[in-house]
Amino acid sequence: MPSSPSLFRPRTLDEALDILAGTPDARPISGGASLVAMMNAGLVEPAALVSLTRIPELSGIRLTADGSILVGAATRHSAIAADKALGGTAAVLAHAASQIAGTAVRNMGTIGGAVAHADPGLDFPPALFAVDARVQLAAKPARRALPIGDFFVDWYTTALEPGEIVIGFEIPKPKPGDGFYLKHARVSGDFAIVSIALSLADDGEARVAVGGCGPAPLASAEADLMLSSSLSADTARRAGEVLMALANPVDDVRGTAEYR
Amino acid sequence: MTQPVSVMLKVNGKALTANAATPDTLLTVLRDQFLLTGAKRGCNQGVCGACTVLADGRPVRSCLSLALDCDDRRIDTIEGLTGQPIMQTLQRAFIAGGAFQCGFCTPAMLVASFALLQSNPNPSELEIRRALAGNYCRCTGYKKIVEAVLDAATRLPAEESA
Numbered sequence: 001m002p003s004s005p006s007l008f009r010p011r012t013l014d015e016a017l018d019i020l021a022g023t024p025d026a027r028p029i030s031g032g033a034s035l036v037a038m039m040n041a042g043l044v045e046p047a048a049l050v051s052l053t054r055i056p057e058l059s060g061i062r063l064t065a066d067g068s069i070l071v072g073a074a075t076r077h078s079a080i081a082a083d084k085a086l087g088g089t090a091a092v093l094a095h096a097a098s099q100i101a102g103t104a105v106r107n108m109g110t111i112g113g114a115v116a117h118a119d120p121g122l123d124f125p126p127a128l129f130a131v132d133a134r135v136q137l138a139a140k141p142a143r144r145a146l147p148i149g150d151f152f153v154d155w156y157t158t159a160l161e162p163g164e165i166v167i168g169f170e171i172p173k174p175k176p177g178d179g180f181y182l183k184h185a186r187v188s189g190d191f192a193i194v195s196i197a198l199s200l201a202d203d204g205e206a207r208v209a210v211g212g213c214g215p216a217p218l219a220s221a222e223a224d225l226m227l228s229s230s231l232s233a234d235t236a237r238r239a240g241e242v243l244m245a246l247a248n249p250v251d252d253v254r255g256t257a258e259y260r
Numbered sequence: 261m262t263q264p265v266s267v268m269l270k271v272n273g274k275a276l277t278a279n280a281a282t283p284d285t286l287l288t289v290l291r292d293q294f295l296l297t298g299a300k301r302g303c304n305q306g307v308c309g310a311c312t313v314l315a316d317g318r319p320v321r322s323c324l325s326l327a328l329d330c331d332d333r334r335i336d337t338i339e340g341l342t343g344q345p346i347m348q349t350l351q352r353a354f355i356a357g358g359a360f361q362c363g364f365c366t367p368a369m370l371v372a373s374f375a376l377l378q379s380n381p382n383p384s385e386l387e388i389r390r391a392l393a394g395n396y397c398r399c400t401g402y403k404k405i406v407e408a409v410l411d412a413a414t415r416l417p418a419e420e421s422a
Contacts, residue, residue, distance in 0.1 A: 006262045007282045007328050029326075033306055036324040039283050040304045049282060051329055078318075102394015103372065104312050104319040188393045 006048035013055050013138065013167065020163045021140040023048050028165050030074050033101070033109035034117045058112070058167060061085050067173030073112025073136075073166045078103070080111060089131065089199035089207075090171055092179025096127035096197060099181060101189045112166040115151070118158050118216075121191030121254065125152065126217040127181055129209030130197035131171050139164035152216030177201035184212075186254060193255040204228050208239065213260050214248040267331050271296070272340025280327040287311045287322035290337060298338035298367040302396070309395035312368035313337045319375045338367040346377050346416065353412035354405075361399030369395050373409045381416050383409070 008026070010016040020026055025047035029035050038044045052058055058074035061083050069085055071093075080086065080097035100106055100114075100123050114124050115135065128135075128148045135151045137144050139161060148169075151159050160166070179199040183192045195211035206227035210218040223239035249260035264279040269286075271294060278289045287304075290296045290313070302310035304323050311323040314336040341347045350373050353359070360366055369392060376383055376391040383391070388409045389402075397405065 007326065009329070032324045032326060032329075033321070036285065036326060037305045040285070040323065045283075049326070051326075053329075101306075102309060103375070103391055104309065104321050104394050105306055105324075107315075107318045108320050108324060188390075 008048065008050045009054055010050065010052075011054055013057055016050055016052060016055060016165070017138060017140045017163070019050050020165065023050075024162065026050050028052055028116075030110040030113040031076065031108040032113075033105050034113060034119070052112075052165070053110075069171040069174070071111060071169045071171065073168050074110045075112075077101075077106040077109050077111065077114075081106065086171075086174070088174035089177045089179050089201050090174035092130045092181055092197050092199045093124070093127045093171070095179060096123040096181035096183075096195075099123055099183050099189070105189075111169065115169075116158060116160060116166050118152055118156050119191065120155065120215060121193070121195075121212050123181065123183065123192060123195060123211070126195055126197035126209040126211035127179075128169060129217045129219045130179060130199040130207045131174070132207060133172075134170040135166060136168040136170060137164050138167045143167075145170065149216075149219065155215040157215070175201035175203065175205065177203075177205075191254060194260050198227075200231075206231070208243070210243050210247070212249070214246070218243045218246045220246060265328070267328050269327070269330055269335060270333070271335045272337060278327060282326065282328060284327045285323050286313070286325040286327045286330050286335065289327040290322060290335075296337050296339050300364055300368065302364070307396070308365075308398075309372065310365050310368045312371045312395065314341070314371060314375060317375070317378070319372050336371075338371055341371065341374055344374070346412075347374050349415050350374060350377070350409065350412045353408040353415065357404050357408040357411055359401065359404040359408035361397070361401045365395060365397045365399075369397070369405055373412070376409070377413060377416065382413055385410060 008019045027046040029049045030052045052074050058072045060072050062070045077097045077100045086094040133148045134145045177200050181197050183195040185192050192212045197209045199207045207224050220242050223242040226235045226239045249257040251257050262282045264281045267280050268277050278293045299322050300310035302308035306321045306324040312319050313322045315333045372395050388406050
């Protein structure tokens with residue numbers, strides 16, 4: 001294993017996990033859109049980096065035999081925004097991807113990197129709630145999968161253990177219907193002040209999640225049930241009140257807690 | 261974090277050798293070692309877009325790209341793209357339309373516009389605004405920039421067949 005430079009570029013997941021297990025201070029890096037920005041700002045100084053962009057099994061979107069969708073962690077935002085497999089209720093994921101930052105960042109950033117970064121203003125986390133995704137994690141020796149709601153633990157804190165990485169997302173078979181991602185930001189492409197992800201099946205089932213109003217997206221089975229029974233302005237308001245009761249927003253450069 | 265090592269990068273069709281440590285970005289190497297100063301260091305955070313270059317033909321942020329991780333990619337900067345007919349058309353349209361104020365964002369605006377016109381030779385104003393949404397003009401001269409790209413798009417077929 002070379003000590004200099006401390007940039008590892010494994011070609012297989014197995015190799016990547018071995019390096020991460022054997023190099024305690026190593027950080028995985030994928031598109032670099034968040035980590036390199038933090039390095040440039042002097043916020044982090046990783047002892048070693050493990051680039052995950054050359055591992056074929058981590059990239060791309062696959063349909064499984066049962067109709068569920070697997071999105072590899074190293075799939076770029078631009079690929080997700082353009083993917084035709086993400087139809088029906090899963091369209092919310094592509095719609096969210098299309099609103100991340102600008103073209104050049106969408107060509108770099110990856111869904112796994114974004115979700116692992118767990119910034120509360122990110123676009124994918126609420127969309128992943130709206131499609132009821134599971135997060136696939138891998139470390140040596142074990143793999144596991146968590147419901148998206150169990151992945152986010154606190155501000156910028158996830159369920160990832162040292163040496164563990166996000167390898168993909170399981171999206172249950174989309175239903176006929178549609179999905180929408182509405183983002184309220186200062187300018188196009190900025191982090192969300194508040195965002196709403198909604199998947200709406202033709203059979204009436206609705207799933208909603210709100211971003212930017214706490215350490216993790218806000219979601220509630222009660223709110224989903226209300227919206228699934230009726231989409232009137234009145235139920236939307238009452239579902240909003242249920243979600244608002246869960247909110248724990250903070251003041252930041254994009255807006256105050258009260259505004260959120 | 262590490263000692264610099266020698267790395268060969270494919271930039272503007274040439275194989276160029278740089279010395280880079282792991283945290284060194286493509287932008288730093290382009291500007292400080294290859295003296296290709298068209299890509300600018302604005303925010304160094306991936307927000308302003310002034311560092312935009314093409315990697316394998318698609319716009320990326322050179323300030324967020326690790327130089328050592330780019331050795332298997334084809335990098336094109338404004339300096340290399342200037343010989344291309346689409347870029348020349350864009351440059352003429354920017355000049356004719358006065359699509360500059362201080363000029364700091366201009367190379368990246370041209371690179372991003374080039375990538376747009378390559379994939380979509382006849383974009384609407386909205387498509388242009390979307391494609392350039394990640395490129396900031398601190399002088400706020402967006403109107404003339406968008407108009408210049410629209411103008412360039414109308415001139416592409418004639419120039420290419422000429």
